[in-house]
Amino acid sequence: MARTTGGGSSTAFLRLQKPRWTGAGNIASVLENWLESERDQLALWMPVGLGVGIAAWFALPMQGQWIAFLLLASGFSGLGGAIGANRRLGRALIVFPLAAFSGCLLIWWQAERVAAPVLSRPVIEQFEARIMTVEPLPARESVRLLLRPLGVATLPPQIRVNLDEKDALAGLQPGAIVALRARIMPPPEAAVPGAYDFVRLAWFQQIGGTGRVLGKIVVVSPAPDQADGGGLRQRLSAHIASRLAGGEGAIASALATGDQGAIPEADAEAMRRSGLAHLLSVSGLHLTAAVGLTMLLVLRLLALSPWLALRWPLVLIAAAAGALVGLGYTLLTGSEVPTIRSLIAALLVLCGIALGRDAITLRLVAVGALIVLAFWPQSLVGPSFQLSFMAVTAIIAVSEHPRAKALVARRDERMIRRFGRIMLSLLITGLAVEIALAPIALYHFHKAGVYGALANIVAIPLTTFVIMPLEALALMLDLAGLGAPFWWLAGQALTLLLWVAHTVAASPAAVASLPTITGGAFGLMIAGSLWLCLWRTKVRRLGLIPVLAGAIWALNTPAPDILITGDGRHLAVRTKTEGYALLRPRAGDYVRDMLSESAGFEGDLEALDSLEGSRCSRDVCTIDLISGTRRFRLLATRSGYLVPGRDFGPACRDADIVVTDRRVPAWCTPRWIKADRMLLKETGGLSIVLADQSVKSVKTPGDDHPWIHPPHPVEKPYLTQPASTHFRPAHPEEGSSAAESPSRRTHGASFETRLRQAQPLLRMSGIKND
Structure with a gap:
């Protein structure tokens, strides 16, 4: 009986101890x-x-x-x-x-x-300046100079100019004073929503203008202590180029010095499309190879002496040697943020090795990220920071997973199975990295390599264990004139690397392209990825929800029907065959590539003249665009000649959208959008989807970021040209009726007012901004 009673008491006690759901208290308990x-x-x-x-x-x-x-x-x-x-x-x-x-x-x-004056308009100036940096760009046959103008109040404190390679002098070195004449412009903003936004980068680099040298440049005063030649980085790049020609030599130079200016565009594009572009930017892979090779050599050489091996901490000495080589390599390659981040990580790893700790962990990545963000917080929004940290985080998260550890654990098995296990682990890691980096690549570059994981299985070991050691040995043996055999071997390995890049890039569906995705979709995918990587319990699986939601959002982003650049000169229209046609068929490669990437389109751009239904002259084009049951008429100017007002006025009233690179008078009253110089100055480039009549703009009305309204240097007074009479309507009553119509009185109003007045015309949902 006592046992029965005791058993009942025990059961009752257990029931009392069982947690029950009591609302907020239990939620806090579960979270705790x-x-x-x-x-x-x-x-x-x-x-x-x-x-x-x-x-x-x-x-x-x-x-x-x-x-x-x-x-x-x-x-x-x-x-x-x-x-x-x-x-x-x-x-x-x-x-x-x-x-x-x-x-x-x-x-x-x-x-x-970092606030500094920025040019407000293009200027042509004759001035003297001190050279801060010199960046050769052999692939473009030009040289880029960062200058500090001396005693010129009309110029910003720091500008960047390009000059033709044939006009570059031997004395163009950091610290030299030069005299030049240049056309300088304000730093360009993103041409269309989602395109590269240089104006933000220029603000943090304190670059107030960019331009091109006109004529010859003269060295007024040579650089101190450098009058006899270039810097170490330039001399090393030139030496490598003298040993290896073509794309092989350019990539070898990029691996050693971080200088990518000599890589031919065809090779650079192949590396990007194949997912191997990360090999060209000196970061963790290159620094790890340099530090690891140094440690191995120092440790093995010192261990040859039993006396040293028994009496000295060889691991600590090798780690110190690796740290010195890593620091020197960082300084040699220009001390870019990814390299500094990799150096910080490498130093922490070396400290862990010296202390006998497991140093390669996510905490190491977190410390490196904290240091970089503390000193360079603006680097967070750049693709370099995002790609490098996300790649390392994904690699470590996968390697720390119990199943991954069991897969790569050493076993007593045949060499073939061991090799296959290593290759399988490389494939899994590569796939994880490709999946983790795909949202970043699609957000910044609008494309991502599909076969990158397979290409990296060959390219990463080839670069780390063959190309870089051979190049290092060749450079060292060149001191004694014995490096030629190793240069030949390195050249063959680089030829193999380029073959892999071109073969993968030429494969069908090698690149996945998407139009500009929204910041919300990108943020969801990044947040979900971090949730998956940083937690260890099963709760991490909840990160799949935002990842999938962001991916679905991105995949369902509609391609724009019209893309308008911020200067109003260039325009791309979506065709019935899902391609795009250009307003100005003679637009350069940069404009074509930028519009294609922003639209997520892989292929050749047609000419607007060739589309069915287009009516084009040398000065003006009109075309009717059909979306669902609606017809939209687009009117765009495409030359520098003025159009008579008697012709342009009726065309404006008959159009839904007018695009021009000039200021259009108030009597030009399209039914929806008048994207003239005045509007585009407020909005920047535009991306238009006709199905839901939505518009994305580069600029946000009321944006308070300092690069939107920067301070300007003292400007020279200049005369404005009087308004042209060519846009004046033929009959005064046309102008007066247009001016009196409330639905058409849009030109002098603010951007928000114009949009508000346009809403009842086409039930526009509002402006969306990127």
């Missing part, structure tokens, strides 16, 4: 238990919090929104304090929002700290 199980991973979210704050500052256009974000982050930190710092949930809610607060404040301060 989960965070306790993930306690080793919580520190990894510190750089993510910092990045969230930085990304929020870039994504939110207005100063009031930045302040609101700071207040919101403060509120969440306060909520964490109310929960209690003695709990992991409370500490997480304190620290993560505080990191986001710090990130937003840090990038805001950095943007204001």
